[in-house]
Amino acid sequence: MSSSENNKIAFFETISDSLSRGTLRKATLSNPVPGVSWRRVTLNLFKNASGALEVAFHYDNGTQVERKNLSPAEASAALSSLIPGQFRSVNVRTTEQDVQFEETRQRTFRLKRRAHSGEESIPSHNRSKNYLVPSDAPFLRELGISMEDGTIRRDRHDKFRQINKFVEVIDDLIPQQRLQASDGISVVDFGSGKHYLTFALHEHLRKLSASSRTLGIEQRPELVSLGQGLVERLEIPNLSFNYSSIAASDVKAADLVVALHACDTATDDALHKAVAAGAEFICVAPCCHKYVRQKFTGSADLLPMLRHGIIEERFCESLTDSLRVLLLESVGYQAKLFEFISLEHTAKNVMITARKTGKPNQDSKVALERLKDKFKLPDFYLDLALAT
Numbered sequence: 001m002s003s004s005e006n007n008k009i010a011f012f013e014t015i016s017d018s019l020s021r022g023t024l025r026k027a028t029l030s031n032p033v034p035g036v037s038w039r040r041v042t043l044n045l046f047k048n049a050s051g052a053l054e055v056a057f058h059y060d061n062g063t064q065v066e067r068k069n070l071s072p073a074e075a076s077a078a079l080s081s082l083i084p085g086q087f088r089s090v091n092v093r094t095t096e097q098d099v100q101f102e103e104t105r106q107r108t109f110r111l112k113r114r115a116h117s118g119e120e121s122i123p124s125h126n127r128s129k130n131y132l133v134p135s136d137a138p139f140l141r142e143l144g145i146s147m148e149d150g151t152i153r154r155d156r157h158d159k160f161r162q163i164n165k166f167v168e169v170i171d172d173l174i175p176q177q178r179l180q181a182s183d184g185i186s187v188v189d190f191g192s193g194k195h196y197l198t199f200a201l202h203e204h205l206r207k208l209s210a211s212s213r214t215l216g217i218e219q220r221p222e223l224v225s226l227g228q229g230l231v232e233r234l235e236i237p238n239l240s241f242n243y244s245s246i247a248a249s250d251v252k253a254a255d256l257v258v259a260l261h262a263c264d265t266a267t268d269d270a271l272h273k274a275v276a277a278g279a280e281f282i283c284v285a286p287c288c289h290k291y292v293r294q295k296f297t298g299s300a301d302l303l304p305m306l307r308h309g310i311i312e313e314r315f316c317e318s319l320t321d322s323l324r325v326l327l328l329e330s331v332g333y334q335a336k337l338f339e340f341i342s343l344e345h346t347a348k349n350v351m352i353t354a355r356k357t358g359k360p361n362q363d364s365k366v367a368l369e370r371l372k373d374k375f376k377l378p379d380f381y382l383d384l385a386l387a388t
């Protein structure tokens with residue numbers, strides 16, 4: 001039998017073994033063949049309420065994600081209908097190894113494995129979800145999210161879920177091979193606040209590549225001291241904090257820029273810095289939106305709708321975020337806007353992610369100018385910032 005066929009058999013053996021033993025952490029199917037409507041399919045193993053293993057499939061078409069839960073046996077069957085044939089690349093992370101499976105253009109199969117030190121297997125008892133940030137991470141205890149025994153405090157579950165969801169989004173945004181590269185990735189977190197997300201992301205990235213490094217930028221000096229103190233106490237390498245406003249910060253390069261709930265135009269400052277630094281990946285969750293609401297007039301036909309304050313507020317939020325996405329596309333990013341966590345956990349649940357393509361989208365530029373004209377909006381801050 002050819003080595004290519006052996007690779008295919010070995011790959012499916014690894015998958016079914018990790019599904020039945022409960023050692024699968026995550027599998028990502030990417031690089032769809034032309035005509036396949038899904039951009040990516042991800043699988044996560046979890047234990048349902050009665051303790052049985054199930055596999056959550058997330059089918060992502062770029063704008064929507066559909067979820068389906070299957071038994072491990074059904075999951076193996078579903079996978080063999082997707083690969084080979086529909087996706088050319090699969091990354092699998094188990095508690096013991098990382099596996100990369102590729103179908104080449106010549107229709108041969110390549111398989112690479114990398115063993116790593118054991119991670120905890122699927123959580124049982126009261127934890128039905130396979131969290132990327134474990135509840136007993138020391139920084140969670142230090143920041144008051146968890147207790148001494150690693151249990152999440154009753155009133156901090158929303159924050160814990162939000163932290164995990166955010167790390168999952170980044171883990172999905174950036175290809176695993178890139179995250180595991182020996183030189184790691186460099187991250188800047190603008191408006192890092194009490195740094196929950198900064199620590200969570202850094203600790204996750206460091207597990208994937210020890211060379212990953214993270215810088216938090218924060219304008220409140222007491223929070224910068226808190227972050228630095230914690231880094232020293234927990235002896236965490238390659239994580240630091242700078243006291244600065246986002247606009248005045250001196251960030252010349254970064255692979256990934258994040259800004260979570262940076263207020264109003266601080267999100268735009270972060271996007272501006274990200275583009276100027278040539279960031280390959282961007283992830284922002286905007287917060288309060290004031291700038292556009294102050295500048296915007298709106299066309300007369302929309303007045304019956306916009307005379308209600310709450311409608312005007314929501315409309316301006318949507319307009320601002322749509323313009324941000326169009327601008328990112330027009331300067332060479334592929335961008336996406338979605339709800340990243342359900343409303344019951346936080347009202348500020350819109351996220352914009354972007355991946356650099358280097359190909360400015362002229363249609364987005366035209367659409368952006370049309371929207372500004374339509375709503376008699378002289379500028380929306382980010383366009384001014386990027387023009388300077």
Ligand SMILES: C[S@@+](CC[C@H](N)C(=O)[O-])C[C@H]1O[C@@H](n2cnc3c(N)ncnc32)[C@H](O)[C@@H]1O
Nearest residue numbers: 191192193218219244245246260261262263266
């Ligand atoms: C709502 S908190 C969010 C903190 C953190 N990113 C999180 O999601 O947990 C916003 C933080 O951004 C900081 N911030 C707001 N505008 C800023 C600016 N222009 N420059 C630097 N930091 C800023 C605030 O001081 C605050 O700590």
